[in-house]
Every structure is written in structure tokens, then in C-alpha cells.
Amino acid sequence: MTAESVIWTIAAIMPKPKFRRRKNERPQQIIRAALAAFAEKGFDATRVTDVARRAGVSKGLLYLYFRTKEELFKAVIKSVVLPRLEALSVNVARTDLTATEFLRGPYLEFAREVPRSPARVLVRLMIAEGPKHPDLTAWYWENVVARGLAILRRIIERGVAAGEFRRSTIEDYPQMLVAPVLFSVVWTSVFSPHHILDTDHYIESHLELLLEAISIKPQPEKAGKS
């Protein structure tokens, strides 16, 4: 798994590139435990001891792999984001799909997945703790937000060029495609299980309406200016 090596790179604390021996799933163990703990109680309220106990190790060991609690936090964020980022990149390469197909297919699937996955927790953590970790926020922006928006914008432009979409403000604000996802994440994080939202259906509906607004229907032959 590349993801594994990636995590290692992140968590790398070992003196040099000479970490042999088998007890090397420790960092991931700890990261998983930390993700769960942070998800439940947030960063500040989570006790390092709790994370250690969840991971089935001692506090001392944890500090052998992560210099500080904050360092651990960053590792958690990155461990969730990086694999997902990779998955996204793969799909984008598929230029065999029209823009509409891409948005209704891979993108919709991705968007629906987010509110279910650990990414949900991640997003809430970024909103809650982001301002306290400027460097992490900067990293997140560059690697997740900017990249994601660029991809979406490219897709839209492809659609416009191909005559699928009319020109519209969505070219300026691909954020529109993300808004329902963020909304779903927040709703789920804050209100479930008390007030459930069918995020699958909601996200699809929202996307569909936007597509309807910008799609050019194959009209009964009436030469325009294109």
C-alpha cells in the first residue's frame, strides 16, 4: 500500500531511513485511535492518555512517535486526506467521460462518500481547530481546497467547450458543487443522530438542479451563435 508508506513519511520520527523490525504499525495504530478520540471530543478536550489507552499503548510510547499532541493532530489530518487525494487524482485522468458524465458519475460518488467517511470528522476538525494551526490550514488549502477547485473548474470549462454547458457563474464559483457536500458534512456532524438528513439524496438533488440550470438542451435545430 502506498498509503502506508505515506503515513510513514508523515509520522517519521525514527532517526534515519533505517527503521527495520516489525513493530512499525504503531504510528498508524496511534493515528487511528487519535482520529476516533478527536472525532468524539475535539482536539483540546482529548487527553493524550485516552489516545494512548485506545491504541493500547502507553503515553510514553506515543511521545516516542509524535513530538507533541499537535504533531499528532497534523498526522491524523494528513493520514485521512492523502489517500483520498490520490483517489481523486486517479479519477480526474479519465477524460473519456463528458463533463456531465463525470459530474454525475465519479464526482457524485465521491461527494456522497464524504459525509460517511472519516473525512467528515476531518472537516469538522479543520473548521474547529484550523484557526489555531495556521500552517496546517495553509497546507490544507494548497493540497486539498485549491487542487479540488481547480479540478472542478477544469471539468466545467471542458463542458462549456464541448457545448454541454452554457457559460455561467459556476465557472467562477465551482464552490457551488462543493457547498452541498460541506452542508451535509456539517449537518451530520452536528445534528445526527437526532435529525437525519438523507445526504445521498440531497447531494444528488442539489447537483442535479445546478446541472439543469447550466445544461444546454439539444434544442430542435435553431442555429445560435455557437
Next chain:
Amino acid sequence: MTAESVIWTIAAIMPKPKFRRRKNERPQQIIRAALAAFAEKGFDATRVTDVARRAGVSKGLLYLYFRTKEELFKAVIKSVVLPRLEALSVNVARTDLTATEFLRGPYLEFAREVPRSPARVLVRLMIAEGPKHPDLTAWYWENVVARGLAILRRIIERGVAAGEFRRSTIEDYPQMLVAPVLFSVVWTSVFSPHHILDTDHYIESHLELLLEAISIKPQPEKAGKS
């Protein structure tokens, strides 16, 4: 001001309804200071002493008006929400507007205002701290979210009944109208001032696209089934 008395009701700590004397702007003073402090550092990281200092009072006095730090937090949330809630209610009564006019007018104005106002901070706090305060979250849902969505749904239905809008999934998910607002709030809270988003323009554009998708254009006379 009703808002003032409202705040008093909330912060009410005074033994009985016999709080005379003039030093009664204290609670609001403290609440304002607390809002600022929470906005900057979040709930946990904010020191009670800081709030007191900002308010220009001693820590002891603060505890004379608010039993605990958490109690103060709740008072802050409510002090921001309640006035805004009232303002919203007023506008909804204006049935002289068509649905489209209402959405393009008062609602758009309201939506644009949120990312600028203290409500922005409030929303971030609710996302970040909500899970730790279930009773507060429940209150927020009932008084803000449920009410707000009900209003929007009613507007949409009015539009459908009046033949302005076709039937669509937006009737099931008035959340669509809120999503861009939430998105703007989160973006601003997390990324500004490093990466600015023209929230005014974005929110309007998003809303406009949705309206386009559901609006029935006055077609050149062609009797349908309505």
C-alpha cells in the same frame, strides 16, 4: 430594545425579579467580551480571566452573573441568535412579495449578511463545540434550524402554488438555499484573510442558478396541465 430585555432573561442570575440599581449592563458587557474571545480562540482555549479582562471586570464578578464558563457560552450563543431570529420573523410576514421577489430581496440580503456578522462566529462555534453541548444543540435546532427551514419551505411552496416555480426537489430540501451561506461562513472563518471569497457575489450567483433551474418562464402561450 426588546433584545436587551431578552438578554436579561437569558443571563438572569439575580435572585428574583427585583434587580434594580444601574450596574445592569454588566452581563451584556461580559457577553460581548466573551463573544470576541471565543471567536478568536474557541471555547476551551479561552481563559475566563481573559474574558473578564476584556470586559474590564474581575473574574469574581463574572462568576456572579454566570455560574460556569459553559453557562456563559450558552448566553453568548443566544444573545447573537435571538435578535436575528426576530428580524427574520418580521420579514416573513411580508406576504405582499412573490416567492421570487422574497428570495431575491429580503432573503438574499439576510443570506449575504450572515458571513459578515457575528453570526459567522456563532456558526463556527456551533460546529466546533455543538457536540459537547447537546442541550444547546437541541435548542439551536428547534429555534434556528427548524424554524428557518420551515420558513423557506413555505416560501417555495407559495411559489409553486402561484405558478412561479415548477415542482422540484428543492421543496424537499430547502437546505439548498442555505448551503451557499454555510459554505461562505466556513470559508471565511477558516481561510480569510489569506484566501478571500466574494461571498456576496457567490451567494447571489448560487441562488440565481437555483432559481433558474426551478423557475417557470412565461412561455409563449401553450396550455399545459395547469
Next chain:
DNA sequence: GCTATTGATGACCGGCCGGTCATTTGTGTA
């Protein structure tokens, strides 16, 4: 001016928690 009452203070306390480190346990080598 005197006193009762309430507004206001800030030193202090108790507990907690991030982080350390001296020590122990386990593993591989010979």
C-alpha cells in the same frame, strides 16, 4: 456621618494534564 447592603475584587486552591525520563521488558545474535 453612620451603617447596612450589594457590587466588585483578586489571591488562592485543588485537580488536571502535557510532556519527561529512569527503568523494565522483549527480541535478536552468538
Next chain:
DNA sequence: TACACAAATGACCGGCCGGTCATCAATAGC
């Protein structure tokens, strides 16, 4: 069995912070 060294432990420490309370200050009534 013995040795070396890495993995792992958890008691401990120092500082911090929410909350208390003995005390003081200002005002009102007389």
C-alpha cells in the same frame, strides 16, 4: 546463557486554570 539494544512503561513534575471566598468599596437610606 549472556549481552546489547530497541521497544515500551508509568510514576512523576510543573504549570495552568476554573471556580471560591474572605475582604473591600461604593452607594442608599436614615
